[in-house]
Amino acid sequence: MKLKSSLTHAAMIAVLATGAQANDLRNEALDIFEPLPSTVPAVNDNPITVEKIELGKALFFDPRMSASGVFSCNSCHNLATGGDDNLETSIGHGWQRGPRNSPTALNSVFNEAQFWDGRAEDLAAQAKGPVQAGVEMANTPVNLVQTLNSMSQYVEWFSESFEGEEDPVNFDNFAKAIEAFEATLVTPAPFDAWLNGDDNAMTQEQLAGLSQFMDMGCAACHSGVNVGGSGYYPFGLIEKPGADVLPVGDKGRFAVTETVDDEYVFRAAPLRNVALTAPYFHSGKVWDLKVAVQIMAESQLGEELGDNEANQIVAFLESLTGTLPEVTYPVLPAETATTPRPSGEIITE
Amino acid sequence: MKLKSSLTHAAMIAVLATGAQANDLRNEALDIFEPLPSTVPAVNDNPITVEKIELGKALFFDPRMSASGVFSCNSCHNLATGGDDNLETSIGHGWQRGPRNSPTALNSVFNEAQFWDGRAEDLAAQAKGPVQAGVEMANTPVNLVQTLNSMSQYVEWFSESFEGEEDPVNFDNFAKAIEAFEATLVTPAPFDAWLNGDDNAMTQEQLAGLSQFMDMGCAACHSGVNVGGSGYYPFGLIEKPGADVLPVGDKGRFAVTETVDDEYVFRAAPLRNVALTAPYFHSGKVWDLKVAVQIMAESQLGEELGDNEANQIVAFLESLTGTLPEVTYPVLPAETATTPRPSGEIITE
Numbered sequence: 001m002k003l004k005s006s007l008t009h010a011a012m013i014a015v016l017a018t019g020a021q022a023n024d025l026r027n028e029a030l031d032i033f034e035p036l037p038s039t040v041p042a043v044n045d046n047p048i049t050v051e052k053i054e055l056g057k058a059l060f061f062d063p064r065m066s067a068s069g070v071f072s073c074n075s076c077h078n079l080a081t082g083g084d085d086n087l088e089t090s091i092g093h094g095w096q097r098g099p100r101n102s103p104t105a106l107n108s109v110f111n112e113a114q115f116w117d118g119r120a121e122d123l124a125a126q127a128k129g130p131v132q133a134g135v136e137m138a139n140t141p142v143n144l145v146q147t148l149n150s151m152s153q154y155v156e157w158f159s160e161s162f163e164g165e166e167d168p169v170n171f172d173n174f175a176k177a178i179e180a181f182e183a184t185l186v187t188p189a190p191f192d193a194w195l196n197g198d199d200n201a202m203t204q205e206q207l208a209g210l211s212q213f214m215d216m217g218c219a220a221c222h223s224g225v226n227v228g229g230s231g232y233y234p235f236g237l238i239e240k241p242g243a244d245v246l247p248v249g250d251k252g253r254f255a256v257t258e259t260v261d262d263e264y265v266f267r268a269a270p271l272r273n274v275a276l277t278a279p280y281f282h283s284g285k286v287w288d289l290k291v292a293v294q295i296m297a298e299s300q301l302g303e304e305l306g307d308n309e310a311n312q313i314v315a316f317l318e319s320l321t322g323t324l325p326e327v328t329y330p331v332l333p334a335e336t337a338t339t340p341r342p343s344g345e346i347i348t349e
Numbered sequence: 350m351k352l353k354s355s356l357t358h359a360a361m362i363a364v365l366a367t368g369a370q371a372n373d374l375r376n377e378a379l380d381i382f383e384p385l386p387s388t389v390p391a392v393n394d395n396p397i398t399v400e401k402i403e404l405g406k407a408l409f410f411d412p413r414m415s416a417s418g419v420f421s422c423n424s425c426h427n428l429a430t431g432g433d434d435n436l437e438t439s440i441g442h443g444w445q446r447g448p449r450n451s452p453t454a455l456n457s458v459f460n461e462a463q464f465w466d467g468r469a470e471d472l473a474a475q476a477k478g479p480v481q482a483g484v485e486m487a488n489t490p491v492n493l494v495q496t497l498n499s500m501s502q503y504v505e506w507f508s509e510s511f512e513g514e515e516d517p518v519n520f521d522n523f524a525k526a527i528e529a530f531e532a533t534l535v536t537p538a539p540f541d542a543w544l545n546g547d548d549n550a551m552t553q554e555q556l557a558g559l560s561q562f563m564d565m566g567c568a569a570c571h572s573g574v575n576v577g578g579s580g581y582y583p584f585g586l587i588e589k590p591g592a593d594v595l596p597v598g599d600k601g602r603f604a605v606t607e608t609v610d611d612e613y614v615f616r617a618a619p620l621r622n623v624a625l626t627a628p629y630f631h632s633g634k635v636w637d638l639k640v641a642v643q644i645m646a647e648s649q650l651g652e653e654l655g656d657n658e659a660n661q662i663v664a665f666l667e668s669l670t671g672t673l674p675e676v677t678y679p680v681l682p683a684e685t686a687t688t689p690r691p692s693g694e695i696i697t698e
Contacts, residue, residue, distance in 0.1 A: 061429050070424070070440050080410050080681045091419050091693050095444035276683045288686060329676040332429045334625045337637060344440050 022199055025211065032214060034225040035195040036188050036322075041109055044122060048180045052161040056181025058154075058330045059174060064147055066137035068093055069342030073178065076130070077105035079327055082276025083185065088284035093138035094346035099250065101284035106324065107272045109183040111229035116282045117253040118232060118267045123179040128171065134347070141171040143340050148174065150340070153333035187273060187322025191227075194319070202319050209316025212309055217301050221268040227320060229270030235281075236264060238302035241295055245285050252282070272320045290314050371548055374560065381563060383574040384541040385671075389533050390458055393471060397529045401510040405530025407503075407679045408523060413496055415486035417442055418691030422527065425479070426454035428676055431625025432534065437633035442487035443695035448599065450633035455673065456621045458532040460578035465631045466602040467581060467616045472528040477520065483696070490520040492689050497523070499689070502682035536622060536671025540576075543668070551668050558665025561658055566650050570617040576669060578619030584630075585613060587651035590644050594634050601631070621669045639663050 040048055059065060060073045076090040076098075077083050083104035090098040100116050108114065114126035130136040131144060148154045148169050155169055161177055162168035191210075193201035202210070213219055222228040232253055235246055246264065253265040266282055279285065280292040290310050297303040297310075305313070389397055408414060409422040425439040425447075426432050432453035439447040449465050457463065463475035479485040480493060497503045497518050504518055510526055511517035540559075542550035551559070562568055571577040581602050584595055595613065602614040615631055628634065629641040639659050646652040646659075654662070 063427065063430070064435070068440060069434065069436050075419070078412065080679050081412070082683065085418065086413070086684060087418050087691055091417060095693065097693075278684060287684075287690065324680060327678040329678045330429050331673060334431065335435060335627060335636075341636065342436055344444065344446075 032219045032223045035192040036186050040184050043179055043183055046176045046179055048183055052177050052180040053184055055157040055161045056177035058332055059178050060181050061330050062332050065131055065144060067139045068344040071137050076102040082273050084277045088279055092136040096135035098135055100282045104273055104277050105182055106185045106187050107226055110226040111270055116266050117256050119256045123182050124175040127175040127178040145169060145171060147340055150336050150338040151333035187324050189322035190319040205312055205315040206319040209312035212312050213316055222271050226270035226272055228268040231268050232265045233268055234265050236299045239299050241299045245281055245283055247283055271317060273322060275318045275321050381568045381572045384544040385535050385537050392528055392532055395525045395528055397532055401526050401529040402533055404506040404510045405526035407681055408527050409530050410679050411681050414480060414493060416488045417693040420486050425451040431622050433626045437628055441485040445484035447484055449631045453622055453626050454531055455534050455536050456575055459575040460619055465615050466605050468605045472531050473524040476524040476527040494518060494520060496689055499685050499687040500682035536673050538671035539668040554661055554664040555668040558661035561662050562665055571620050575619035575621055577617040580617050581614045582617055583614050585648045588648050590648045594630055594632055596632055620666060624667045624670050
């Protein structure tokens with residue numbers, strides 16, 4: 001602890017990367033972060049079974065869950081591209097634009113709450129949103145359940161997944177099955193290997209970035225197992241970013257709590273796989289991760305980051321890019337005579 | 350052969366389903382059809398390698414191959430739903446409607462030519478179409494190649510797949526890689542097992558349907574390994590179906606050959622997995638397979654099919670529903686600073 005007072009962590013790492021000092025950094029990091037668990041995490045009120053995971057995967061990839069038959073959960077939370085769609089804001093039903101950037105589904109089970117404003121308490125609650133949103137999948141629970149009931153294979157899968165229930169094919173169980181599948185989307189990364197004791201899992205630059213990340217205060221909001229995803233903070237705590245990045249019309253969590261204090265407050269973004277999920281912020285206006293880091297430093301901490309410091313932090317963030325478990329593309333049940341037909345019609349209320 | 354003259358095949362099958370008679374039926378069927386091969390078929394001028402298949406799979410699932418970043422090949426040729434999109438006609442860029450029903454990508458390597466009018470000689474030529482079509486993916490070859498070159502992982506995959514080529518990342522090779530992946534989308538079905546000698550692979554009703562299918566003349570157009578997909582025939586040979594099913598504006602192969610004889614001429618639809626690919630015909634106007642069969646009997650053969658006969662033929666068609674090889678969902682390279690940004694803008698010329 002003497003060393004710590006005379007040298008910054010970054011410098012310390014540069015000089016002595018192994019041995020006791022590396023362990024000091026690791027211990028400090030373990031006070032703030034947590035490695036991913038090696039097993040599928042439990043979720044509230046929703047025992048996870050193999051059957052439910054498989055059903056959830058089918059539903060997640062099924063475009064017939066949308067009114068048009070065009071969009072599935074995977075359209076905007078694409079497991080091939082970091083669990084999001086790499087668009088500023090998503091394009092949905094009738095080519096309408098969603099209001100906010102699509103967050104990654106990967107590791108989302110570890111977020112304290114879902115959506116940018118945390119308005120859904122868990123993934124099951126979240127799953128019910130986009131399906132019904134007029135600018136996204138534009139479906140109704142009634143039509144969705146009718147679609148599911150029209151295919152005997154789905155009815156069977158629901159019965160197996162929700163054994164003993166009298167009427168297992170319902171909107172709640174649809175959401176629970178998707179939650180069960182999403183709980184498996186856990187992506188262990190070099191940072192986890194390093195937290196778990198592998199000194200060689202991260203580069204010197206990444207470790208220097210980690211030190212910066214903790215020393216500067218980034219970790220005050222971006223902490224825990226998801227390096228964020230918990231707690232709500234004003235975007236522009238020190239200095240509001242420009243209206244291109246923080247559009248005045250979107251007041252964030254204010255829409256949920258209707259408390260003035262919550263104007264322009266958002267859930268701290270979880271940073272796992274952030275190198276895969278450009279563009280950034282709820283507005284999706286920034287494509288460059290380094291620029292995003294610099295904006296955050298300025299708006300949240302009042303710090304102007306030098307090139308070197310920003311590069312180090314980006315290097316650390318890249319150590320959060322993980323490996324998705326292998327997902328076999330599902331083969332879905334075929335429609336029947338009673339399956340509601342897709343409609344691309346745009347209904348304005 | 351004596352039996353054949355005194356009994357219809359259907360009746361014969363009902364009475365004596367095994368032994369010599371079953372073999373007679375099989376021999377007759379083998380003169381007309383062909384079971385799927387057990388290995389990935391070779392394609393012209395495009396040696397198929399494991400590397401090329403994997404690259405092609407990535408490209409097939411990559412939505413960044415479209416201008417908007419919304420559509421991949423898999424959007425309209427969804428491997429989860431029979432290799433098509435189960436829409437009347439596809440919804441594409443800017444929510445525009447495609448002109449014809451999306452055909453299945455499954456077993457498409459066995460078609461004599463691609464598209465409803467056969468205007469692409471092979472899958473590589475086909476793959477270049479939708480990517481550029483303004484109502485589909487609305488991309489340009491230049492933008493697409495720039496997108497690929499912006500991600501070093503893609504550049505590496507192309508180099509490995511087209512070894513020795515000086516400039517492997519190009520539009521031709523993009524199409525060839527997709528062709529290589531699509532050549533693997535072969536779906537052995539109960540009909541193949543039966544053709545290969547397994548008497549129990551098909552039900553009595555399916556065998557009766559097969560007899561009908563051959564006796565009535567359906568097999569005159571729907572023959573070969575893909576039970577269709579070869580040869581061009583007027584839709585409405587005997588009697589034109591209504592304008593809802595055969596819209597007057599779409600003259601089919603006439604647009605390719607500009608020969609009056611080719612008005613309303615289409616490639617015989619390949620019938621493998623037809624039970625999964627509703628709605629039917631190039632117009633996508635008929636959702637019920639039985640109705641589609643009845644329309645075909647009337648328009649092409651001048652036969653009014655009874656309920657029982659139609660059910661038997663549908664049963665036979667269901668024996669063409671096959672099993673797709675397991676497809677692992679790909680993990681795609683992440684965009685970089687030089688990746689062209691997605692644009693949902695609709696450009697009208």
